[in-house]
Amino acid sequence: MNAVVTFALLIPRNLCVFILRIYRAVISPLYGDVCRYYPSCSHYTLQAIQQHGVIRGVWLGSRRLLRCHPWAEGGIDDIPARRHDRYQITRFGFVIAASHERG
């Protein structure tokens, strides 16, 4: 039961992850490496959505996009860390319930 709820809760997040993965596979390569930051804006947003959920993730991602312009200093800019990870991330990037739940 718990697993079903978790899965349903994670659907919006995983939908965004899927869209971003498609974007990063198809559209990003079209203009090559241009981002002044590491991780790049799309990677940053992907991580933010994976770890903080859609609402906070999109907010963080949008703020990053605004920070990224030709006059920005650039450099390393990681997403704010989450205190504890409840979920596990698959190789593709989908967020799933951790397999070793302590209950």
Place this chain on the structure above:
Amino acid sequence: MDLFAFFGNLLWPIKWVIEAILVAFHEILTFFGMDADAGLTWVLSIVGLVLVVRAALIPVFVRQIKSQRRMMEVAPQLKKIQDKYKGKKDQFSREAMSRETMAMYKNAGTNPFSSCLPLLLQMPIFFGLFSVLRNAQLEGNAPGVGLLNAELSESFGTSSLFDIAPLHLAISTAEGNVAVIITAVIMVILMTGSQFITQLQIMSKNQSAEMKASPMYRQQRIMLYLLPLVFAFSGFTFPLGVMFYWLVSNFWTMGQQFLVIRNMPTPGSEAALAREARLAKRNQRKGIVEETPDAGTIVIEEPKNPQREQPVSKNRAKKKQGKKK
């Protein structure tokens, strides 16, 4: 569709400016006696729009070139990082490598990338032209957000190039209109050609040996052969009017690139050597003797030697330091 509406609102100011520029050029051309409803007038207005937009983006471009110049200074550090991760192709090593590279750029106060903003700025122009021409196709001629009123919008949307190729049609919507198909195909060929020349110019002439060894270079090469497909697809889907914007923009990039490579080549690239040779020749012609014969012979005999001296001399300096210790 809601997503489009959201972006539409977000891009409102940019759209307004675009329309203003487009209408301004249209007014000027009409003032000088061109037919207000002719396709050619609107195409030339689009050309004017490209000129203004690209001219406005020149500072961004210049900044990018300047930081690329400074890349030469950090080349030894970059090489060190690349050597450290040589042969390590797994995801974690590669991520660690780009992280270190980025940190190094930041320390050096330079960055070869221009961010995606210049690309993003061109997007609303695309969307704007696209929606105006699309509206015209769907009959109900909705006016733009600013100076492009209903009347002008209809004129733009219903205009045909030389009265045979409507600007709002694409190959997919042409329904057998031969003029549209031929125009679109010619444009796709020209776009592919100009893009090819631009990329080849950069890749074969304006990149130093370090750049050519980087994975970025390989990526660029893949792009070179992928883009014709993208253009063919866009020629199929996008209206002629949008294609004209893209085509002229491509031509601008090509010209800009040519001038940059000729006059401000990347140090250590073939183009830089060609420029040195050219300058030497000109000095000779003017009768300035100095060390020109010297430079001339070096360039002819071993074109790559004088350039490699830069990193070597730095290494030497480091070796000396090492010996002192």
